[in-house]
Amino acid sequence: MSWWETAVGYEVYLRSFADGDGDGVGDFAGLTGKLGYIASIGVDAVWVTPFYPSPQADFGYDVADYRDVDPVYGSLDDFDAFVGEAHRLGLKVVLDIVPNHSSSEHPFFKAALRGGPGSTYWDRYVWRDPAPGGGPPNNWLSIFGGPAWTYVPEHGKYYMHLFLPAQPDFNWASPKVREEFVDILRFWAARGADGFRVDVAHSLLEHPDYPDNPLSDELRPGAAPRHFGHLEHLYDLDQPGVPEIFREWRRAVGPDVYLVGEVYLGEPEKVRKYVTGGALHQSFFFGLNALEWDPPELGRRIRRAVEVVPAGWGWVQGSHDEHRAVTRYGGGPKGVQRSLALWTAMMGLPGTPFLYQGEELGLENGAVAAGNVLDPVGLRQPSEGRDPCRTPMPWTISGETHGFSDGAAPWLLSRRRPDHETVEFQEAAADSPLKSMRALLAARRETASGRVGPVRRLDAPEGVVAYARDGVAHLANLTDEPVEVEVEVEVEAAGAWVLAYATNGGRPADGAVRLADGAVRLGERSGVILRKAS
Numbered sequence: 001m002s003w004w005e006t007a008v009g010y011e012v013y014l015r016s017f018a019d020g021d022g023d024g025v026g027d028f029a030g031l032t033g034k035l036g037y038i039a040s041i042g043v044d045a046v047w048v049t050p051f052y053p054s055p056q057a058d059f060g061y062d063v064a065d066y067r068d069v070d071p072v073y074g075s076l077d078d079f080d081a082f083v084g085e086a087h088r089l090g091l092k093v094v095l096d097i098v099p100n101h102s103s104s105e106h107p108f109f110k111a112a113l114r115g116g117p118g119s120t121y122w123d124r125y126v127w128r129d130p131a132p133g134g135g136p137p138n139n140w141l142s143i144f145g146g147p148a149w150t151y152v153p154e155h156g157k158y159y160m161h162l163f164l165p166a167q168p169d170f171n172w173a174s175p176k177v178r179e180e181f182v183d184i185l186r187f188w189a190a191r192g193a194d195g196f197r198v199d200v201a202h203s204l205l206e207h208p209d210y211p212d213n214p215l216s217d218e219l220r221p222g223a224a225p226r227h228f229g230h231l232e233h234l235y236d237l238d239q240p241g242v243p244e245i246f247r248e249w250r251r252a253v254g255p256d257v258y259l260v261g262e263v264y265l266g267e268p269e270k271v272r273k274y275v276t277g278g279a280l281h282q283s284f285f286f287g288l289n290a291l292e293w294d295p296p297e298l299g300r301r302i303r304r305a306v307e308v309v310p311a312g313w314g315w316v317q318g319s320h321d322e323h324r325a326v327t328r329y330g331g332g333p334k335g336v337q338r339s340l341a342l343w344t345a346m347m348g349l350p351g352t353p354f355l356y357q358g359e360e361l362g363l364e365n366g367a368v369a370a371g372n373v374l375d376p377v378g379l380r381q382p383s384e385g386r387d388p389c390r391t392p393m394p395w396t397i398s399g400e401t402h403g404f405s406d407g408a409a410p411w412l413l414s415r416r417r418p419d420h421e422t423v424e425f426q427e428a429a430a431d432s433p434l435k436s437m438r439a440l441l442a443a444r445r446e447t448a449s450g451r452v453g454p455v456r457r458l459d460a461p462e463g464v465v466a467y468a469r470d471g472v473a474h475l476a477n478l479t480d481e482p483v484e485v486e487v488e489v490e491v492e493a494a495g496a497w498v499l500a501y502a503t504n505g506g507r508p509a510d511g512a513v514r515l516a517d518g519a520v521r522l523g524e525r526s527g528v529i530l531r532k533a534s
């Protein structure tokens, strides 16, 4: 079995995790010092967001050098120290690779701009002539707003960018681009990376003719497309040649390096070809991220995803790109419990659950005043801004920055957190989201071995996720009412299931009661892991 098949991952948004050198920006020294905390939660792998030299126009997702560390995050030696310590603690390391686009400060793009059409590096990016009557070559839009094309008057050409103009798209039809990325992956694998998270993995190629995309139903009749959702992305995303690129990567880095993609395509059926047939191992499952609290719909979407590609998912509730799950689920103690109940549902599925930093604390969105917004998306479309999920980790109760930095003000300014949201408070409390998450992960680990079989759905009322797999059952009551669930037991007597964990406080008695007739009573917003008594 490969390590990721039983692992739980933890996403670190490096800028906001822990600042080791007092400049207000999280870095490798800070992260390395906190690896003991990460290991203590009970996760097995750390995914670190991009740390490469970058002008930070999109906070590191605009890479100017793929084989080094930006001085703001440390040095290659600091990276090596981080990997060494992670491995010593038994944690795998997953790096974030950004193959769709570079920074406009990348030497290849600068050389293309200098050299013009036909020069050595020109072909590494996507250049097109203006439309016949002038203007951009087609109607494609940037995900971050505005056209997907920027004009370069000296050369009379447009270049394409799915994101900011400062993030020109690589031309993946070029063999040179392919060679370059294989080399980059090998570079980091040789330095100890155990896997890669692949940024916007579904968008590397475009249709070779660059036709207009059709208008989507979201657009009012007669209106001009202005927003990414106003187009149907037939020609700029999800082109047939993309999974083959990941097959090449797998062949290049070998079977032990894990590849998990950000394949943001909605329907599990569309994602399937990226996570089967030797392409990526998994994609994150984004089917829940835009969803507010809707238990029957959450259950349905999880079920469908598992049916379509059983082991193909990295299970997430949020990331550095989404509003925090607890906030989306209503906030306060109710939001925290809902999120934990959903984690109980996710923790027994095939695939790899990934916590986003602070989810173990039940963190809500951070509050960033309008004048302090820094995210390029937030500056263009305030309601979609990503700063609220990127505010610094609250470590200590006291201190200006809750122990994130002991020097300068943090790079992203936000309102102080209440005491109960800090690591210090939750470590000391008898009962806290952190303690519940530890109990959940311990129960998962205790019941994990040999869980390779298919997921068998158990009968349960709507809004309750209930399934069994290899002698372990997960019951998660996503509703706000207590429920009773019959636990079907095939061979053993009805009483043979043992409670390993209950979401409310981590102690079985708080969240669930096992009844004599083989049923379990679950409190509202609580879940349990059950295993057969041996």
Ligand code: NOJ
Pocket: 058, 061, 062, 098, 163, 199, 200, 262, 320, 321
């Ligand atoms: C997805 C990343 O998660 C996001 O933060 C970034 O802005 C875009 N890709 C562009 O790289």
